[in-house]
Amino acid sequence: MTDKPRILVVGAGAIGSFYGAILKRAGCEVGVVLRSDYDAVKEGGFRFTSPLGELSWQPDRVYRADEKPDRFPDYVLLCVKVLPGVDRAALVRPWMGEHTGLVLIENGLDIERDLAEAFPEHPLVSCLAFIAVSRTGPGEIHHQAYGQLVMGNFPAGFDGHCRRLSSLFREGGIDVNDSEAVVGERWRKCVWNAPFNPLSVLCNGADTLSILDAPGGEDLVRTMMEEVMAVAAADGYPLPDDLVEKNLVGTRKMGAYKNSMALDYLNDRPIELDAILGNVVAIAQRLGVPVPHLTTVLTALRIRYQ
Amino acid sequence: MTDKPRILVVGAGAIGSFYGAILKRAGCEVGVVLRSDYDAVKEGGFRFTSPLGELSWQPDRVYRADEKPDRFPDYVLLCVKVLPGVDRAALVRPWMGEHTGLVLIENGLDIERDLAEAFPEHPLVSCLAFIAVSRTGPGEIHHQAYGQLVMGNFPAGFDGHCRRLSSLFREGGIDVNDSEAVVGERWRKCVWNAPFNPLSVLCNGADTLSILDAPGGEDLVRTMMEEVMAVAAADGYPLPDDLVEKNLVGTRKMGAYKNSMALDYLNDRPIELDAILGNVVAIAQRLGVPVPHLTTVLTALRIRYQ
Known part of the structure; x- marks a missing residue:
């Protein structure tokens, strides 16, 4: 025993x-x-x-x-x-x-x-x-x-x-x-995942650097991250102001990377769209936080996956 | 002669x-x-x-x-x-x-x-x-x-x-x-094209009804149309308030339809992204009109087509 x-x-x-x-x-x-x-x-x-x-x-x-x-x-x-x-x-x-x-x-x-x-x-x-x-x-x-x-x-x-x-x-x-405060940690991870994972699928499997280096790409990622931060704060989990820039710098340092949702997409497996993005938008709507960029990406993927 | x-x-x-x-x-x-x-x-x-x-x-x-x-x-x-x-x-x-x-x-x-x-x-x-x-x-x-x-x-x-x-x-x-006022007519056509054409490509060739019937789809199209209307008005071409709803009703009446950009995408031809959407966003930026939904769709397509 x-x-x-x-x-x-x-x-x-x-x-x-x-x-x-x-x-x-x-x-x-x-x-x-x-x-x-x-x-x-x-x-x-x-x-x-x-x-x-x-x-x-x-x-x-x-x-x-x-x-x-x-x-x-x-x-x-x-x-x-x-x-x-x-x-x-x-x-x-x-x-x-x-x-x-x-x-x-x-x-x-x-x-x-x-x-x-x-x-x-x-x-x-x-x-x-x-x-x-x-x-x-x-x-x-x-x-x-x-x-x-x-x-x-x-x-x-x-x-x-x-x-x-x-x-x-x-x-x-x-x-x-x-x-x-594991929920806070989920929010922290979400600041990276909610933009990069769905965008990579929407862009048919694009890696991180292809996303950041496209015209307007880095701005879009930054804005989506800021939207997640705003929802997290409204939900009671304020995150450090410099998290967005640290994420961007860290992502560039890591080099071109295909995240798990991109790989799921490329291998024809279902994607965890609600867990990664849909729930964020639902919480934002409940709390009245505007998240137009997140909503657009979510809806475009819902059209594809309906 | x-x-x-x-x-x-x-x-x-x-x-x-x-x-x-x-x-x-x-x-x-x-x-x-x-x-x-x-x-x-x-x-x-x-x-x-x-x-x-x-x-x-x-x-x-x-x-x-x-x-x-x-x-x-x-x-x-x-x-x-x-x-x-x-x-x-x-x-x-x-x-x-x-x-x-x-x-x-x-x-x-x-x-x-x-x-x-x-x-x-x-x-x-x-x-x-x-x-x-x-x-x-x-x-x-x-x-x-x-x-x-x-x-x-x-x-x-x-x-x-x-x-x-x-x-x-x-x-x-x-x-x-x-x-x-042909420019006003271009804006009027753009109210329909700027949402539907790029969204259909982003959604890998989706037809109009698939876009409208997805969860959040009609709201997204409506909001994108309203953003185009706001840019048109700021550019000196105000359009009738009921144009958005008329467009939506007309689109449903027409039945499932693949627009020209969807067909270009499905046939591997280049798409007129700037003419249909990029120029609208550029004018919006010049005039200071916020167009977050249009920008998100444009940027996602730029990532794909860079």
Whole structure:
């Protein structure tokens, strides 16, 4: 017996299998719930290439989505994409025991509410992942770089569950930023994502520098970032004034880069439009903050994706 | 000998060969300057399908762009697309005699200035075409519908040249709206074109109803139309308040429709982005009129087309 918690990863794609690998390295028992890759992973586990060294692992349990757990986990790691029509509470419910905590490792803004309402008695830990990782085949994952998490309770705080998970992830080999205000951190990431991700799709997969170097491109990105900052402030999360310029300088320094939404678009996968942009515009409308540039980009993508 | 004027069409694509056909029917001598379709037209003329009846015609003269005219025409009809990097004054110059008048049949806003400055001593007639016509092969044109022109002098007025040309076009079988304020008419057409044409390209060829029926789509189109109206008013061309709603109702009535820019996009042809939208935004900036929605659409397309 170990005092390490039992983990179950729901949605063990590239992100989920990566953080599962990290917790496995930290000594946890880690199971996964799979759809398309069930056979490959049941047979051969997850095979990784990674600058962190050997991350390949065999899950302790491999479930199909319609199975039942033989024992409830201490924590469910939810790592599915946030898409309209995907009821994440329903995906998670069969795996939640009386004391199971729910850990989100997902992108976007205002993505916790549904789950907080569905599981009001359970611990809820919200994580943002800063990582470049992709699935290259059934059970095959290529981890290019990074892996840092920002972690905190939703809507605020940093409780014992966070402390426990945070130190396990560190043991497994990644950095974790403990945050008492994870929603603020989501807003901060959103200042970059809300312009660049949707614009890259609208421009058919354009990279960051193509966007910034087009006539008017940098001005448009700056204005969209300022709109996000204004909504964040109205929502109670003022961000530092110099964040926009720092983002722009940092983006140029990083060189031409195709963000995850651009890659989703180029690979014909659904895009997380609401989580990244739609929710920002909805909050802006509720709070009466004008966001004409964000609205135009959102609407153009809704026309394409309706 | 006839007292009908000699016409030379520069840029005898679908539009140019259509209006050449009309003036030929009216009894004019009509020549053409061609690039790619020179051999086909020299050999077999223009072959039309059209609801107006037999429009096929053999030009009286067929020139290549690098030839010299054996006699200067009374009017040059300029029907090329308005694209960055295309010096229309240079295209026209070799064909302009001392008394040759210049007739533009081209789409867009603020597209006359270069030519007015290049040929200050020559008559300048500016026409907007309302027509659905397309080239289906070398020298082959399919005229689907319409053909009406709005005509006037640039920047204002309706002189003897306009009267003469206007009645010739009518003799040839199309309607002409005589206008003392053709720039105002360009603004009026722009209220429809500036939202729908670029949005259709940004949405990868979406038709009018797909744009209007998407969540937020009609609001976006309405707001873009209102922005164009505000720039037009600031530029000295106030338009009727109900134009926006009339445009929206009319567009719905017309049914799903792919505009010319959508077709250019879908057929990998260059799009007239500046003539249709860029010039509106440039005038807005000069006059200090805020146009955030127009600017966002323009910039996203500039990123794609840079």
